[in-house]
Amino acid sequence: MRRDYQSSPAASGADMEWLALAEYWRGRSLAGCFQEDPERARRYRADVAGLHVDWSRQFIDEASRDRLLGLADGAGFHAWREALFAGEPINRSEGRPALHMALRGGSERDWRAAGEAVSGLVARELEAMAGFVESLHHGRQGAGGKPIRHVVNIGIGGSHLGPEMLVKALPAAEQAPAVHFLSNVDPDQADRLLGGLDPAETLFLIVSKTFTSKETMENAAIARRWIAEALGEEAVATHFAAVSTAPDKVAGFGIPADSTFRFWDWVGGRYSLWSAAGLAAVVHLGMPAFRALLEGAAEMDRHFEQAPDQENLPLLLGLLDVQSVSAFGWPVWAVVPYADRLRLLPHYLQQLVMESNGKSVNQDGQAVSIDCAPVLLGGIGTDAQHAFFQLLHQGPSPVPVDFIAAARPAGSPDESAMARHRILLANCLAQGEALCHGRLLSDVEMELAEAGVAEEVVRYLAPQKAFPGNRPSNLILMESMGPRTLGALIALYEHRVFVQACLWGINPFDQMGVELGKQLAKRAETFLDGTPDDQVLDPAMRQQMGWLSRQWNR
Numbered sequence: 106m107r108r109d110y111q112s113s114p115a116a117s118g119a120d121m122e123w124l125a126l127a128e129y130w131r132g133r134s135l136a137g138c139f140q141e142d143p144e145r146a147r148r149y150r151a152d153v154a155g156l157h158v159d160w161s162r163q164f165i166d167e168a169s170r171d172r173l174l175g176l177a178d179g180a181g182f183h184a185w186r187e188a189l190f191a192g193e194p195i196n197r198s199e200g201r202p203a204l205h206m207a208l209r210g211g212s213e214r215d216w217r218a219a220g221e222a223v224s225g226l227v228a229r230e231l232e233a234m235a236g237f238v239e240s241l242h243h244g245r246q247g248a249g250g251k252p253i254r255h256v257v258n259i260g261i262g263g264s265h266l267g268p269e270m271l272v273k274a275l276p277a278a279e280q281a282p283a284v285h286f287l288s289n290v291d292p293d294q295a296d297r298l299l300g301g302l303d304p305a306e307t308l309f310l311i312v313s314k315t316f317t318s319k320e321t322m323e324n325a326a327i328a329r330r331w332i333a334e335a336l337g338e339e340a341v342a343t344h345f346a347a348v349s350t351a352p353d354k355v356a357g358f359g360i361p362a363d364s365t366f367r368f369w370d371w372v373g374g375r376y377s378l379w380s381a382a383g384l385a386a387v388v389h390l391g392m393p394a395f396r397a398l399l400e401g402a403a404e405m406d407r408h409f410e411q412a413p414d415q416e417n418l419p420l421l422l423g424l425l426d427v428q429s430v431s432a433f434g435w436p437v438w439a440v441v442p443y444a445d446r447l448r449l450l451p452h453y454l455q456q457l458v459m460e461s462n463g464k465s466v467n468q469d470g471q472a473v474s475i476d477c478a479p480v481l482l483g484g485i486g487t488d489a490q491h492a493f494f495q496l497l498h499q500g501p502s503p504v505p506v507d508f509i510a511a512a513r514p515a516g517s518p519d520e521s522a523m524a525r526h527r528i529l530l531a532n533c534l535a536q537g538e539a540l541c542h543g544r545l546l547s548d549v550e551m552e553l554a555e556a557g558v559a560e561e562v563v564r565y566l567a568p569q570k571a572f573p574g575n576r577p578s579n580l581i582l583m584e585s586m587g588p589r590t591l592g593a594l595i596a597l598y599e600h601r602v603f604v605q606a607c608l609w610g611i612n613p614f615d616q617m618g619v620e621l622g623k624q625l626a627k628r629a630e631t632f633l634d635g636t637p638d639d640q641v642l643d644p645a646m647r648q649q650m651g652w653l654s655r656q657w658n659r
């Protein structure tokens with residue numbers, strides 16, 4: 106376990122405590138922990154909101170858990186959590202609360218965002234969404250009288266990843282139109298998608314918190330032209346709906362108020378799938394399933410807010426995440442769902458984790474003095490076993506893994522499907538075991554020798570076949586692949602990310618790091634459209650643009 110805290114220029118008390126934790130675990134093994142504590146597998150697991158979570162293969166014991174909880178205390182975690190749920194403007198750089206829990210918390214609670222009562226707003230918006238979805242499921246007609254059979258979500262980042270992930274994860278409600286996603290400004294995506302659709306049967310849902318994202322606005326303009334050319338300008342009002350915090354801009358686009366759905370600036374983009382920003386997913390799932398999703402997330406919220414620290418799942422897992430990065434120096438984190446339906450979960454989590462915590466400056470503007478900011482790697486099992494698992498097992502540095510699986514497949518599986526599901530689960534369980542226990546060099550040597558392999562061959566082959574083991578993982582089992590458990594799972598990750606941020610002292614709710622690229626792209630665009638200005642462009646950019654213009658002028 107590498108980490109030289111001494112080299113940190115501003116080693117604070119907490120930094121030293123992470124160093125001490127690394128020392129505490131130096132030379133100890135996970136296998137040894139299981140031998141020392143026969144109750145371990147039972148001690149480090151919990152059942153919350155349809156999830157069975159096991160973190161016994163992490164570097165934790167009773168003493169270190171208390172030290173981790175002490176670190177949370179020292180970082181002001183309890184005060185931060187209280188401020189989060191109270192709707193205080195904890196997103197300091199933008200002066201906003203981050204109250205996504207109010208979107209799923211029900212109207213029995215008086216949720217307040219910066220003092221303003223919001224439960225009623227949320228309930229009204231849910232009703233409006235229900236009416237819209239109902240109309241689509243009951244043959245809502247386009248301008249030419251044909252029923253809408255295709256809904257295209259135009260949005261990017263938080264206005265795309267969550268809804269698409271849900272559409273892939275959960276079954277369609279009866280009579281739901283097909284839902285498609287247009288996120289990339291790459292013309293290929295729009296051309297291929299629109300080429301297969303009939304304008305008379307297509308409704309576009311423009312989802313943008315700001316209603317300014319370049320990619321979204323370009324795609325919306327293309328879609329608008331496509332509809333207007335096929336059905337006439339007046340059809341725009343019927344074939345478009347929008348979700349935004351900027352209703353004036355939506356009206357300017359020509360979308361009527363009764364097709365405009367709202368969310369609020371206290372909902373971060375990557376925390377918005379619970380709001381009207383998730384509307385495309387609601388069109389696919391239907392309102393009852395969406396409400397079950399919200400309820401699952403709300404159960405996790407209640408647990409996070411109320412469960413004692415020693416049993417608090419997001420708190421404990423978040424602390425272990427920080428330990429991996431800040432004490433052990435393992436910056437990469439893998440999330441591997443053994444469920445084809447969760448194929449897009451790692452993409453979704455990449456934005457949640459890295460746009461939230463991919464920072465190295467704390468809330469006070471000072472550099473964080475320890476390793477922070479996990480890098481999330483992901484893919485579905487078993488496919489990922491044949492892609493990046495080699496590195497997980499034998500790479501030089503451990504990569505903590507979250508394995509996710511459901512007890513049974515979606516729908517009503519027959520015996521054949523259950524048999525294949527058992528193979529899937531067997532793989533999932535085996536990977537965690539292999540990472541934890543590894544394979545001793547002496548065992549490999551013995552095996553090879555017993556198989557009659559020559560001694561000199563054993564000498565070079567055995568080290569290549571041995572596994573170091575002692576690599577941590579969590580196992581998250583879902584009762585079923587249904588909306589309630591999925592809601593709880595996503596909320597679990599949201600709160601873990603919050604806990605990580607508290608411990609690092611960073612603001613997980615802004616995303617200043619994506620702005621510079623956007624600004625420079627705007628400038629580059631003007632030069633690509635016209636004459637590059639040699640005074641302004643850096644030499645690499647000048648050279649690259651030169652090559653492009655030679656290609657275009659050939």
Ligand code: F6P
Nearest residue numbers: 261262263264313314315318374
């Ligand atoms: O990537 C930056 C970002 O601001 C994300 O946080 C957000 O999810 C995405 O762009 C889309 O923004 P909008 O919903 O305003 O179009």
